[in-house]
Amino acid sequence: MKEIMAIIRPKKVSKTKxxxxxxxxxxxxxxxxxxxxxxxxxxxxxxxxxxxxxLKRSGGMKYIPKxxxxxxxxxxxxxxxxKAIIKVNHTGQxxxxxxFVSPVDNxxxxxxxxxxxxxxx
Amino acid sequence: xxxxxxxxxxEAADIITEGLAEGGFFSLTKMHVFGRGKQKGIKIGxxxxxxxxxxxxxxxxxxxxxDEVVDLIKVNAYTGNFGDGKIFVTPxxxxxxxxxxxxxx
Numbered sequence: 543m544k545e546i547m548a549i550i551r552p553k554k555v556s557k558t559k560x561x562x563x564x565x566x567x568x569x570x571x572x573x574x575x576x577x578x579x580x581x582x583x584x585x586x587x588x589x590x591x592x593x594x595x596x597l598k599r600s601g602g603m604k605y606i607p608k609x610x611x612x613x614x615x616x617x618x619x620x621x622x623x624x625k626a627i628i629k630v631n632h633t634g635q636x637x638x639x640x641x642f643v644s645p646v647d648n649x650x651x652x653x654x655x656x657x658x659x660x661x662x663x
Numbered sequence: 664x665x666x667x668x669x670x671x672x673x674e675a676a677d678i679i680t681e682g683l684a685e686g687g688f689f690s691l692t693k694m695h696v697f698g699r700g701k702q703k704g705i706k707i708g709x710x711x712x713x714x715x716x717x718x719x720x721x722x723x724x725x726x727x728x729x730d731e732v733v734d735l736i737k738v739n740a741y742t743g744n745f746g747d748g749k750i751f752v753t754p755x756x757x758x759x760x761x762x763x764x765x766x767x768x
Contacts, residue, residue, distance in 0.1 A: 560723045575721075576693050580689055608692065638762035640760055644757050645756060649706060
């Protein structure tokens, strides 16, 4: 089992949800986070019009609001899910986000005490 | 690659991120979290606070940079009191950049 953590644009969340649902992974966790990448935060990529003096300042905003979605998938599906997330979230602009894949030792479903692969949807 | 997750004092978060930026680690994600440690929260007078607000700073770095990043966080997060926080390092199998589809940091 692998955990896929994707940091994406907030406005792409619902499209990502639809695609993950179609691929058989409707379950995921989303957290509203702040972050910055190699470019150290760019004001131009938020949905609203930031004040001009913020845009003028070099370095732009300190942090950009992002959504962190995390889901645990079977080993065999990692590539499929990653490719799907990349396809949906790709705009070609800086700030599309990043995906991390990390190993998971065990998963337990609290309601039924199922463990391992069975506990994933 | 390793993921470094540091739970730190909210007031120290900006100092830490600035310290990391000076060391060349600009990219990071931070979020507000609540938690408690070994001391089971804090008791001030009659009021017992079970869960305390913290900021979680999360970044993924190459394996040879882990010690440097942990040191940078430790130096800037330190006050010597309970509640300075904890740092967790976990393995990461792969990273992808959405814009380019490339792997690697």
